[in-house]
Each structure stands twice: as C-alpha cells, then as structure tokens.
Amino acid sequence: MTVRALQQISTGRNGVxxxxxxxxxxxxxxxxxxxxxxxxxxxIKSLLPKFAASNTxxxxxxxxxPSKHPVIIAQYINGxxxxxxxxxxxxxxxxxxxxxxxxxxxxxxRRVTKPVQSINESVRGxxxxxxxxxxxx
Amino acid sequence: MEAMVTRPAVxxxxxxxFSGPTSSRLVLSNTATTLPSGTRQKSTAARxxxxxxxxxHDSFLNPNSSxxxxxxxxxxxxxxxxxxxSAASVFHTPFIFLPKEDPRRRANLGSELFxxxxxxxxxxxxxxxxxxxxxxxxxxxxxxxxxxxxxxxxSAAAAATDFPSIEGxxxxxxxxxxxxxxxxxxxxxxxxxxxxxxxQALSARFRCSKLFVMMCCQAPPEHRDxxxxxxxxxxxxxxxxxxxxxGERRARMGMLFNGEL
Amino acid sequence: xxxxxxDRWTGQLLLARSGASPASTPRAAALRSAALSxxxxxxxxxxxxxxxxxxxxxxxxxxxHTRFPPLExxxxxxxxxxxxxxxxALQSAKLAALHARLSLPERLPxxxxxxxxxxxxxxxxPQFNNTNLAFVxxxxxxxxxxxxIMCRYPRLPMGILYAAMKGYAGPTSxxxxxxxxxxxxxxxxxxxxxxxxxxxxxxxxxxxxIGFGYRRAEADGMKKHKWRHGMSSRVVFxxxxxxxxxxxxxxxxxxxxxxxxxxxxxxxxLAEKAFATCARAVTGAIYAHAGRxxxxxxxxxxxxxxxxxxxxxxxxxxxxxxxSMLCAREDFEPPVARLLSETGRLSRTPVYVVGIxxxxxxxxxxxGASLEHARTKAxxxxxxxxxxxxxxxxxxxxxxxxxxxxAPWEPAYIDMGEIIGH
Numbered sequence: 157m158t159v160r161a162l163q164q165i166s167t168g169r170n171g172v173x174x175x176x177x178x179x180x181x182x183x184x185x186x187x188x189x190x191x192x193x194x195x196x197x198x199x200i201k202s203l204l205p206k207f208a209a210s211n212t213x214x215x216x217x218x219x220x221x222p223s224k225h226p227v228i229i230a231q232y233i234n235g236x237x238x239x240x241x242x243x244x245x246x247x248x249x250x251x252x253x254x255x256x257x258x259x260x261x262x263x264x265x266r267r268v269t270k271p272v273q274s275i276n277e278s279v280r281g282x283x284x285x286x287x288x289x290x291x292x293x
Numbered sequence: 294m295e296a297m298v299t300r301p302a303v304x305x306x307x308x309x310x311f312s313g314p315t316s317s318r319l320v321l322s323n324t325a326t327t328l329p330s331g332t333r334q335k336s337t338a339a340r341x342x343x344x345x346x347x348x349x350h351d352s353f354l355n356p357n358s359s360x361x362x363x364x365x366x367x368x369x370x371x372x373x374x375x376x377x378x379s380a381a382s383v384f385h386t387p388f389i390f391l392p393k394e395d396p397r398r399r400a401n402l403g404s405e406l407f408x409x410x411x412x413x414x415x416x417x418x419x420x421x422x423x424x425x426x427x428x429x430x431x432x433x434x435x436x437x438x439x440x441x442x443x444x445x446x447x448s449a450a451a452a453a454t455d456f457p458s459i460e461g462x463x464x465x466x467x468x469x470x471x472x473x474x475x476x477x478x479x480x481x482x483x484x485x486x487x488x489x490x491x492x493q494a495l496s497a498r499f500r501c502s503k504l505f506v507m508m509c510c511q512a513p514p515e516h517r518d519x520x521x522x523x524x525x526x527x528x529x530x531x532x533x534x535x536x537x538x539x540g541e542r543r544a545r546m547g548m549l550f551n552g553e554l
Numbered sequence: 555x556x557x558x559x560x561d562r563w564t565g566q567l568l569l570a571r572s573g574a575s576p577a578s579t580p581r582a583a584a585l586r587s588a589a590l591s592x593x594x595x596x597x598x599x600x601x602x603x604x605x606x607x608x609x610x611x612x613x614x615x616x617x618x619h620t621r622f623p624p625l626e627x628x629x630x631x632x633x634x635x636x637x638x639x640x641x642x643a644l645q646s647a648k649l650a651a652l653h654a655r656l657s658l659p660e661r662l663p664x665x666x667x668x669x670x671x672x673x674x675x676x677x678x679x680p681q682f683n684n685t686n687l688a689f690v691x692x693x694x695x696x697x698x699x700x701x702x703i704m705c706r707y708p709r710l711p712m713g714i715l716y717a718a719m720k721g722y723a724g725p726t727s728x729x730x731x732x733x734x735x736x737x738x739x740x741x742x743x744x745x746x747x748x749x750x751x752x753x754x755x756x757x758x759x760x761x762x763x764i765g766f767g768y769r770r771a772e773a774d775g776m777k778k779h780k781w782r783h784g785m786s787s788r789v790v791f792x793x794x795x796x797x798x799x800x801x802x803x804x805x806x807x808x809x810x811x812x813x814x815x816x817x818x819x820x821x822x823x824l825a826e827k828a829f830a831t832c833a834r835a836v837t838g839a840i841y842a843h844a845g846r847x848x849x850x851x852x853x854x855x856x857x858x859x860x861x862x863x864x865x866x867x868x869x870x871x872x873x874x875x876x877x878s879m880l881c882a883r884e885d886f887e888p889p890v891a892r893l894l895s896e897t898g899r900l901s902r903t904p905v906y907v908v909g910i911x912x913x914x915x916x917x918x919x920x921x922g923a924s925l926e927h928a929r930t931k932a933x934x935x936x937x938x939x940x941x942x943x944x945x946x947x948x949x950x951x952x953x954x955x956x957x958x959x960x961a962p963w964e965p966a967y968i969d970m971g972e973i974i975g976h
Contacts, residue, residue, distance in 0.1 A: 161711075163712040164862060174855040176735060276861070
C-alpha cells in the first residue's frame with residue numbers, strides 16, 4: 157500500500173561539476189638511428205619537456221623503438237588508445253599531433269550531427285498533441 | 294464520460310488553407326475539409342518556405358507597443374509567457390501542494406502561473422471542431438468555451454467542473470453514522486448467512502461503502518473456501534488465450550505501478 | 555634468419571631494475587618472502603626518512619647506466635611487502651598524473667594519495683591501507699549527500715531517501731566515479747607494483763570497516779526467511795543506505811574460479827568495492843590535508859553533480875487510495891478524476907488524458923490507453939509531485955553556515971511525514 161523504492165544509479169557527465177582530462181597516458185617512441193625519427197628526436201629534446209610540464213594530468217613515457225617509425229600512442233580513460241605515426245614530421249608538427257591526442261576523448265571518430273547532446277530533460281518538455289493552446293490564427 | 298473532445302492543436306495544424314497568394318498567414322477554415330484532397334500542396338521550395346513563414350506567437354511580441362509596431366520584441370525585463378504544449382512535469386509542484394511559507398505561494402502566483410501552466414487551454418473559437426457523441430450530456434458543450442482569447446493575459450485555469458468526471462459520484466460518503474451495535478449486528482448477519490448477506494447487500498442495508506463492510510467483518514472460512522473453489526473452477530475453464538490476456542493485463546498494471554509504462 | 559644484435563637493444567627491454575630483477579623468478583620471490591615472514595620487515599609510514607637505497611651490484615646485465623639510467627630503483631625487500639613502500643610514491647608518474655587530473659590541492663602529498671589506493675584486501679595493516687581514510691570519506695560523502703537531499707527534496711519518503719542516497723553515494727555509483735578518474739588497478743597487489751595503481755586482492759574481501767551500522771542478531775533469519783525489515787529499524791540498526799550490515803559469506807566456488815575465469819561476479823563485486831573505497835579514501839584524504847571546504851567542494855563536484863532522476867525511484871501499490879488519504883490529511887477537497895481529452899475511443903489505440911482535481915486545482919494528469927490506466931497514472935503523478943516538492947535549486951544546506959562570513963541559518967522546510975507509514 158505504501159510507496160516503494162526502485163534502485164537507480166546516478167550517471168555522471170564529464171565537465172558537469174568537474175572536468176577530467178580523458179587522455180591519461182602518452183607514449184613517445186623513437187629510434188636513434190632511423191631518419192624518419194629525426195623530427196621526433198628533436199621534439200623530445202626541445203619541445204617535450206615543456207609540453208609535459210604543462211600537461212601534468214597526463215603520464216608521459218619516452219622509450220626507444222629501434223628500426224621502427226616514431227609513433228605517439230595515447231591511452232584514454234575509456235580504455236581505448238589512439239596511435240599516430242609521426243614519421244618524417246617536423247617537431248612542431250609532432251607537437252600538433254600530441255595536442256590532438258591530448259585533447260581527444262578516446263572515442264572513435266564519428267560525425268557529430270547534433271551540436272548538443274544532453275541527458276537533461278528539456279525545459280519545455282516533450283511536445284504533446286493533447287496539451288497547449290494550439291496555434292491560433 | 295461520453296463527450297468526445299477532439300485534439301485542438303492537431304485540428305489547428307491540419308485544417309489550414311491559404312487565404313490568398315499575397316498573405317502568408319494561416320487561417321482556420323470554418324468548414325471541416327477532408328484531409329488529403331483538400332490541402333493544396335506547394336510545388337516549389339520557395340512557396341513552401343513562404344507558407345511556413347508564420348509570424349511569431351503573440352507572447353513574443355511586445356504588448357505595450359503600438360499596433361503599427363507589432364514586430365517589436367519584448368525587452369529583457371519582460372517575462373515571456375508561453376506555456377509549453379507538453380505534459381506537466383512532476384517536478385512542477387501544483388499550487389495547492391506548496392507549503393504555506395513557500396515564497397511562490399506568498400507571491401500569489403497561483404491563479405496566474407501555476408494553474409495556467411499545468412492546465413489545458415482550448416481555443417474558444419473551435420466549437421465547430423468539437424463533436425459530441427452523446428447528446429444526453431449537455432456538459433460536453435461547455436468544455437471548450439472557457440479560456441479568454443488574449444494570450445497575453447493568461448487567464449485562470451479552465452474550471453475543473455468543465456471536464457467530465459470519469460468516476461461518478463461516490464455512492465456513499467463517509468458519514469460515520471454506524472455505532473458499535475450496528476457493526477456487531479453486521480458481523481452477526483455476515484456470519485449467519487454469508488450468501489444472503491453478501492457484502493453488497495450489507496452495504497446497501499447499512500448505507501455504508503463495501504470497503505467498510507469488508508473492513509468490519511469477514512466471512513466464515515468455509516464460505517471463503519467455497520467462493521475460492523468456484524473461482525478456481527471458472528479459471529480452469531479459461532482457454533490459453535484468455536489466460537494469457539489476463540496475465541498480460543496484470544503484468545501491464547505492475548509495469549504501470551513501477552512507472553515503466 | 556637475421557642475427558639478433560644484442561648491442562642494439564637499448565632502453566626499457568633490457569633495463570635492469572636492480573631490486574626487481576632477482577625476484578622476478580617465482581622461486582626467488584618465494585624464498586624472499588619466506589625469509590621475510592620470519593623476520594618481519596620494519597616499515598615506516600613517515601615520509602621524512604627516505605632511506606638511501608644501497609645499490610646492489612651483484613646483478614649486472616650489461617646496460618650502459620650512464621646512457622640509460624634506470625627508471626626506478628626498488629628499495630630492498632620491496633617485493634616481499636604487501637603494498638608499495640610510501641617513499642616510492644614520489645617516483646610514480648601515474649600517481650602524479652592522477653593527482654593533477656583530479657586537481658587535488660597541493661597540500662595533499664603523493665604519499666597519502668598512494669595510500670588511498672591500497673585496499674584493505676591488499677594490505678591488512680591498517681597503518682598502510684586506506685581503511686581509515688575511507689571511513690572518514692564515507693562519513694563525509696554520506697553526510698553531504700544526505701543533507702543535500704533532505705533540504706532539496708524535503709518530502710521524500712524514507713525508502714526513497716535511502717534509494718536516492720544509494721543512487722548518489724552507494725558503492726556502485728562511487729565505483730563509476732573512481733573509474734571515471736582513470737584509476738587503474740594492479741593485477742596482483744604487491745610491494746613492487748606501481749604505487750599509482752589501485753591494489754586489491756581478487757581472492758579475499760578484506761575486513762575493512764567503512765561505515766556505521768550494527769550487525770543484527772537476526773540478520774541470518776532476515777535473509778533466509780525474508781523476515782520483515784521495517785523502515786524505522788533501518789534508521790537505527792542498518793547502514794547509511796538502509797541495508798542490513800552483513801558479513802561477507804564466502805562464495806567458495808566463485809572464489810575458486812577467480813583465477814581461472816576472465817572475471818566472475820565475485821571478482822567484479824570485489825573490484826567494485828575496492829574502487830568505491832578508493833573514491834571514499836581520496837575524499838577522506840582531501841579532508842585530512844586540505845580541510846572541510848575543499849572536501850565539500852570535491853564531493854559536490856564529483857558526487858552531487860551527477861544526474862539521478864528521482865521521479866523514477868517511485869513504485870506504488872494503491873496510488874489512488876494514497877492520494878485520497880493525502881487529500882484527507884491535508885484538508886484538500888477529495889480528488890476527482892476528470893477526462894481532459896481523448897481520442898480514438900472506438901479504435902484499437904485510444905488515448906485518454908485524465909487529470910486529477912482537488913476542487914479547482916489540478917494535482918496531476920497523465921495519458922493512458924484506458925481510462926483506468928490514465929487515472930492510476932495521473933494519481934501516481936500527483937503523488938510524485940507531492941513527494942518531489944522542492945524549495946528551489948539554490949536551497950541552503952546546514953553545512954553552508956560553516957563557511958566564513960556566511961549568513962545565519964534559516965530553518966529548512968521539514969515535512970510532517972509520509973502519507974502512510976510503514
């Protein structure tokens with residue numbers, strides 16, 4: 157006879173209340189010998205310290221990968237990872253790629269057709285044919 | 294109960310014709326046109342765009358501006374009153390449910406905002422769209438003639454009595470007229486002859502509700518067993534379709550109570 | 555086949571972690587732990603005395619250490635400890651990244667954050683696991699959530715209040731919170747793992763006490779015979795979510811399969827518990843190091859900002875009767891269901907819109923496929939809008955008064971109670 161409770165779990169939205177950067181780790185792989193890593197080596201020497209210092213939310217790892225093209229691998233909170241091969245790129249191009257990976261949210265790339273997606277109910281509610289004044293003309 | 298009230302919004306949207314090529318305003322036709330054949334289709338995109346170029350709702354215009362300057366938008370200090378055509382949310386507390394010390398109640402907005410936002414307004418000039426299936430109920434004629442025509446002056450809610458009750462009047466109002474001796478008598482009668490003194494018979498005899506009779510007395514166990522056996526026998530005669538239909542109906546009711554329907 | 559050129563192999567692969575490598579063989583680890591269990595290792599919680607680790611020169615793999623310095627040197631006997639030593643927290647990149655990702659205050663040291671990541675099932679020593687931090691955090695989270703719900707929705711029945719509490723601050727919800735922080739967990743806890751990983755055991759639940767509540771004497775009977783579990787006794791005896799405090803019964807067969815399967819429901823429940831405890835412990839750590847206001851802001855931004863539709867928590871049994879009792883109690887006119895509009899009465903899919911009126915005021919309305927459905931639903935909506943009354947979004951809570959130069963407290967709205975008691 158009384159009111160009973162059903163259990164529900166609250167859902168969070170990143171950026172509502174707090175924002176968590178979704179990129180959690182970035183691996184920079186280079187090769188000492190190969191020419192395609194020339195820009196990467198320059199990036200690691202000149203730009204990476206500053207980049208890492210300004211992005212303390214991300215864990216950085218630099219490791220050699222001999223006889224392979226240089227690559228940046230970013231790991232995300234949702235468990236996915238994204239890799240960009242940066243062979244023959246200039247250091248500043250690599251910085252752009254690193255920023256791209258840092259700002260991504262880890263989801264698969266997909267076309268965004270609706271600019272706003274929300275789980276909140278709209279202020280005016282769902283339109284109902286049984287309510288309202290109708291259109292008076 | 295028998296009144297057929299058609300949906301005003303849909304009526305407005307559907308029964309439109311175009312009064313002339315120079316005017317883009319939509320007018321409500323007074324005659325009920327048949328739908329597909331009576332509506333003229335626009336053959337070009339420009340004509341469709343022009344036809345859909347409806348002026349804004351009156352509430353978005355400045356009521357204080359002159360008639361010539363009707364396009365003037367309201368200033369930022371004004372409240373645009375344009376209640377949504379949607380079902381009321383349960384998070385909008387009805388005015389009567391607000392506590393005494395709530396500022397919304399103190400501001401005395403009840404007659405203006407709250408009653409209007411949760412209540413259907415029917416356009417007053419669509420009498421011809423209202424069809425009645427039962428002429429015995431004159432009440433249905435008045436269902437659509439309540440609200441004022443000026444949308445800038447939100448009127449009070451349509452009177453509640455304009456809508457037909459689906460429950461009917463309760464047969465017995467609680468009058469608290471039965472004494473303890475009456476209840477003892479009721480119990481004795483029920484125990485002595487449960488078939489003759491059924492719940493309905495006792496309710497009519499003591500002029501109280503059936504619920505009250507069931508609260509007071511209980512049939513002897515053999516009578517309950519017999520009734521239960523009759524019920525089981527009736528259920529045993531059900532075929533698979535009827536049994537499934539009953540089960541589904543019960544499941545639907547359960548879903549309804551859990552808010553899933 | 556090409557010859558492997560060992561001299562070209564540089565970097566991490568051949569990088570010797572001087573402490574870790576000898577113990578990487580299971581036999582060596584077993585020997586070490588056996589030796590250590592006899593003479594228990596002295597662990598120090600204070601971070602001021604970081605001992606210089608003597609370098610072990612007995613193992614050398616040919617790496618040029620001047621060119622490739624070792625990433626991290628494990629302290630001796632670290633592999634035999636149940637959780638990483640606190641001084642290793644400063645060297646963990648994961649931990650520093652987590653600290654920055656959560657925008658934790660500077661005053662919260664990495665060692666405390668590392669401790670918040672050690673579950674009681676990984677390290678039983680309460681001086682090194684997160685039990686006490688989690689207890690503080692649990693109390694704080696439940697306090698703030700409860701006061702917010704109570705002030706924001708003062709008419710919620712007790713059962714719904716418990717469900718809402720659990721929806722915001724329950725273990726499942728906090729587990730999602732900790733996951734959304736990007737906390738990863740170690741496969742197996744131990745002294746040699748990265749301190750930035752959450753450490754808990756997949757085999758035993760641990761005996762951490764995080765929360766108030768009594769162990770009822772009749773708890774077994776309640777579970778076995780489904781004894782009545784009234785609402786009033788939950789306030790006194792049970793935990794903050796109105797659930798019976800129960801000791802974990804050993805699910806033997808699931809426990810045995812914990813390693814063999816990819817993960818079963820037992821390990822999942824342990825993981826959920828460990829993640830929730832971690833989220834509570836981080837809150838407790840913020841309170842301990844940065845104070846009340848920072849902890850409150852943290853709870854507000856990570857727990858209370860989540861979305862929970864309270865209107866979906868309600869399930870009714872006899873809504874029409876409950877509504878008429880409400881109207882009788884509040885001296886409203888008795889509710890009457892009225893047909894507002896309808897369509898297709900003679901069709902296969904009719905729609906009726908029914909409103910429930912008390913006098914001239916409409917209490918609720920709903921659309922349904924039959925008159926009875928619509929009427930019941932309208933009564934449920936009316937009851938929901940009674941129960942979900944809110945004084946406003948910016949309602950003050952009692953802990954707002956604790957802030958500096960706060961306005962004096964005005965009494966919150968307290969409802970007289972539920973319509974029908976339990």
